[in-house]
Amino acid sequence: MSAEANMEKAKSIKTLTAIQSEVESSNKIALSVDCVIFGFDENKLKVLLIRSDLKKYLGKWSLLGDLVRPDEDLDTSAYRILKQRTGLNDVYLEQVHTFGTVNRHPAGRVVTVTYCSLINVQHHKLNILDNELHWHDIKNVTDLAFDHQQIFDNCYQRLQKRIQEHPLGFNLLPKKFSLRELQNLYEAILDTKMDRRNFRKKFFSMDFLIDIDEMEQDVPHRPGKLYKFNYEKYEKKKKKWIGIDF
Amino acid sequence: MSAEANMEKAKSIKTLTAIQSEVESSNKIALSVDCVIFGFDENKLKVLLIRSDLKKYLGKWSLLGDLVRPDEDLDTSAYRILKQRTGLNDVYLEQVHTFGTVNRHPAGRVVTVTYCSLINVQHHKLNILDNELHWHDIKNVTDLAFDHQQIFDNCYQRLQKRIQEHPLGFNLLPKKFSLRELQNLYEAILDTKMDRRNFRKKFFSMDFLIDIDEMEQDVPHRPGKLYKFNYEKYEKKKKKWIGIDF
DNA sequence: GAATTAATGTGTTAATTTTACACATTAATT
DNA sequence: AATTAATGTGTAAAATTAACACATTAATTC
DSSP, rough: HHHHHHHHHHHSSOOOHHHHHHHHOOOOOOOOEEEEEEEEEETEEEEEEEOOSSSGGGEEEEEEEOOOTTTHHHHHHHHHHHHHHHHSSSSSSEEEEOOTTTTTTTOOOEEEEEEEOOOOOOGGGGGSEEETEEEEEEEGGOOOTTHHHHHHHHHHHHHHHTTTTTTTGGGSSSEEEEEEHHHHHHHHHHSSSSOOOHHHHHHHHOOOOOEEEOOOOOOSSSSOOOEEOHHHHHHHHHSSSSOOOO | OOOHHHHHHHHSSSSSSHHHHHHTTTOOBBEEEEEEEEEEEEEEEEEEEEEOOGGGGGGGGOOOEEEEEEEEEEHHHHHHHHHHSOOOOSSOEEEEEOOTTTTSSSTTTTEEEEEEEEOTTOOOOOGGTTTEEEEEEEEGSSSOOOOOOHHHHHHHHHHHHHHHEEEEEEEGGGGHHHHHHHHHHHHHHHTTTOOOOHHHHHHHHHHOEEEEEEOOSSSSSSSEEEEEEEEHOOOHHHHHSSSSSS
């Protein structure tokens, strides 16, 4: 390689000290977090949306988001937003993808990091009395503000994939649940019908269900047994599996 | 809910117009892209690293990264960086995760979006003559600058997972390859030994291999048949699978 | 060039996992 | 007491994965 070529190369590869000065310059970008919050109610998978008040998207619904503060970890930011909107902090929350096309936001360049959360609708009803917030049946989620439709689709597909690898669904159910409720949830998320016997077999073989020796109450049919999720056992088993962010 | 409570709520839930003004304010963060570039050479999985010239990390190795430009899509930025470092642009490139703890970078608040790429070392030897760049055996990758060790570990684990779901490995091999080379690659990535017969059976049943009716040349043993990867067929099949970012 | 060596190339069987499928049981309702 | 609609369970077939051994080829050695 010629000296000229090396010079050329040296120019094209930015050094870290160069980056350092750039960091201090105005070479910055607004960064936001958007949360796709799934719930499960009336046997339907729901997503929590907020009404957009931006002129361009007046009347449209959008995801729950906010700018990341300069002194705030990314994950912390996601938890803050979730907390602000739902009052909840002890939930499954996972980073999904970062969206950063130049013109995705009408207010200027905003890169957004998406997080996904699964919460129990029944336990947090009080937090969504606000008119601006609403649980939407995911079947009716279309035409969101900004690129939020794309973000939602991405998260939903990811949820469909991950629920088949990990028993995340428990986060959407009450502490005590019947196997029928569990199956309804899976059928709603995956948009498919499953064989009841094979479904039960599969979950029992996973060995994450604790038989609490209680029955459903006030159901208009033969009550089913109630179970709790064995988080402890799950956490132990997770460590033995291969993967990143269990 | 009382009027006061509603006021309180209105304050805590930031409106989009509020965000708009914030976007224009100084509430911005430096955003970078870091690329974890995997290669395969001498039957070893390698990762391309650059020598850090930041005082704090003098002598340490780091990932290839650069700040995202305000007028540049995130993906575009990743491709630009890859192109700058390797001269390559037509490769598999995938966003992995975004790292954003406050103190991850000594130069200030820098949130970084990680991308992962698989390239063919043989085809791009010329681009890494630069002393500052080096292919590291992944077994010897420890103690990188910044939080790059964590980022690398994350990408490597993800690669291990994804290679089992998708035949990404072809991107690391020359256009023509033998089944032994392919298996060596998988064994290097997954750090395991596999049964040769089952491995071959599996790949043939996938039906992504084109028999080009050529044999290995200049090997010190019985030459094996050479194959090409059927990208077209793979692309077609991808569409039928469930998932996000195939 | 014959013998040796070290790799390629192939098929079957067992084990495991997944799928398909039917009937007895229970408790609420009529 | 009879009816209804759900829960709860087991088995057989099918598909997938795992284990395993020997003949073949061409380069190398003698």
